[in-house]
Amino acid sequence: MFDDVRSEAFQQLHARVAEVARYGAAAAVLGWDQETFMPPKGQPARARQLRALAQLMHQRGTDPQVGKWLAQAEADMRSQGWDPDSDPARFLKVARREYDRATKVPTEWVAEFAQLTSEAKMHWQQARAQKDFTLFAPYLRRIVAMKRDYAAFFAPYDHVYDPLLDAFEPGMKTATVQQLFARLRTEQVALLKAILARPQVDDAFLYRPFPVAQQKAFVRWVLEHMGFDFEAGRLDESAHPFTTGFSVHDVRLTTRYNETDFFGQAFYSSLHEMGHGLYGQGVNPDYEETPLAGGASLGVHESQSRLWENLVGRSRPYLTWLLPHLRQAFPGVLDDVDLDAFYRGVNKVQPSLIRTEADEVTYNLHIMLRLDLEIALLEGSLDVDDLPEVWNRRMEEDLGVRPGNDAEGVLQDIHWAMGGLGYFPTYALGNVMSAQIWQAVRRDLPDLDAQMQAGRFADLLAWLREHIHRYGRKFEPLEVLRKATGQDLQAEPYLDYLRAKYGEIYGL
Numbered sequence: 001m002f003d004d005v006r007s008e009a010f011q012q013l014h015a016r017v018a019e020v021a022r023y024g025a026a027a028a029v030l031g032w033d034q035e036t037f038m039p040p041k042g043q044p045a046r047a048r049q050l051r052a053l054a055q056l057m058h059q060r061g062t063d064p065q066v067g068k069w070l071a072q073a074e075a076d077m078r079s080q081g082w083d084p085d086s087d088p089a090r091f092l093k094v095a096r097r098e099y100d101r102a103t104k105v106p107t108e109w110v111a112e113f114a115q116l117t118s119e120a121k122m123h124w125q126q127a128r129a130q131k132d133f134t135l136f137a138p139y140l141r142r143i144v145a146m147k148r149d150y151a152a153f154f155a156p157y158d159h160v161y162d163p164l165l166d167a168f169e170p171g172m173k174t175a176t177v178q179q180l181f182a183r184l185r186t187e188q189v190a191l192l193k194a195i196l197a198r199p200q201v202d203d204a205f206l207y208r209p210f211p212v213a214q215q216k217a218f219v220r221w222v223l224e225h226m227g228f229d230f231e232a233g234r235l236d237e238s239a240h241p242f243t244t245g246f247s248v249h250d251v252r253l254t255t256r257y258n259e260t261d262f263f264g265q266a267f268y269s270s271l272h273e274m275g276h277g278l279y280g281q282g283v284n285p286d287y288e289e290t291p292l293a294g295g296a297s298l299g300v301h302e303s304q305s306r307l308w309e310n311l312v313g314r315s316r317p318y319l320t321w322l323l324p325h326l327r328q329a330f331p332g333v334l335d336d337v338d339l340d341a342f343y344r345g346v347n348k349v350q351p352s353l354i355r356t357e358a359d360e361v362t363y364n365l366h367i368m369l370r371l372d373l374e375i376a377l378l379e380g381s382l383d384v385d386d387l388p389e390v391w392n393r394r395m396e397e398d399l400g401v402r403p404g405n406d407a408e409g410v411l412q413d414i415h416w417a418m419g420g421l422g423y424f425p426t427y428a429l430g431n432v433m434s435a436q437i438w439q440a441v442r443r444d445l446p447d448l449d450a451q452m453q454a455g456r457f458a459d460l461l462a463w464l465r466e467h468i469h470r471y472g473r474k475f476e477p478l479e480v481l482r483k484a485t486g487q488d489l490q491a492e493p494y495l496d497y498l499r500a501k502y503g504e505i506y507g508l
């Protein structure tokens, strides 16, 4: 596809970018293996292999020659008048962005930060095991300081958090996210209060034993039926479910199995990862080994996983289709549970301490707390030592639950130990985008409920492929959203969705 671009510099750049992408894919295979099949004693050798590849990628990617090819290709683009929305023009735009990001940050900073976060992860694990934040605090203090330095490399900026957010969500501004979150928080806290004043739904039947061997067969069958291509992907097991990919034709999902928590573990996490995987399998294959491969951002990726997990997977039409198949695969286990009870059970709202276990109504509240604390730490208005207390107080205010110790509170996520400040907002952005995209899907597919009830997902998948997946990283997140929905990012579709759905379930 890019072979007919009449620019020698572009072709040389293309060759180099493809080379680096192949190292990246090789590193991803090693990373996937590390989380799935690698024996524990393989760890030190694996760390050396990954470091060698990371160094090679950085070296080949930030080579000054790459900067020269980029500048010359950009000059060729201007003199030849390429359409700014054409694939080659967007190729250059993303390549420029990545090159600048990689070269603005000094190599010494990268090395020091890699060292710091590898120590921090170790100390975070110990701190969490001992439920003692003070063991992790000195490392977090240094991470925050280094992240402030990192932001400075991208000065001038509107907000110190902007460069951090931009690394995960290109083009997104802190002010935009803050406005959106302020609106969501007021409404979601009010909705939660109203729900908690109503009788709770029963979901005890979800924790009955479902034999693991049958869980595995059932999940695979469901994913295949819903459109995941097992000729171009796999589903394996890992401690924490994730999705990775080495090509559009090789996308890897993982999940985990627990006999007495089939839905909380294997089933819904598999639907979630399948959403990421369908996106991965749907990117234009011509973008392979170019800067346009992969998803637009973490937020857009999360919009796809949440769409399949929640808007499809926890909807009444979907469950109408699913329940008879569940009864068949697990004879006797759900005989006394009717559709209505099943629907209410998988949508139970229950404030909890742990983000990853949160329901749709409370999930974003966990994210907003983290965003506010990250910003306060960076701005210096919050001291690291005060973090646990501020965290616990805010949990109580927003969710009405208070962590009994640091492991259930401020130490629960690995993101800060990894240095991932700026990452958390993408989860909530994904939720918000998913509902906005869903609204557009429903406009174009008026009989979608009937289709889902009949177990037909092909039209839905084709819509997502057409409007989102195939573009890969060609467009920035807000461009993708505007193209798919005709609108800018908005809180209303998500709030409308929550109010309608949970208003009905809890009789508000």
Ligand code: ZN
Binding pocket: 272, 276, 302, 305
């Ligand atoms: Zn996800």
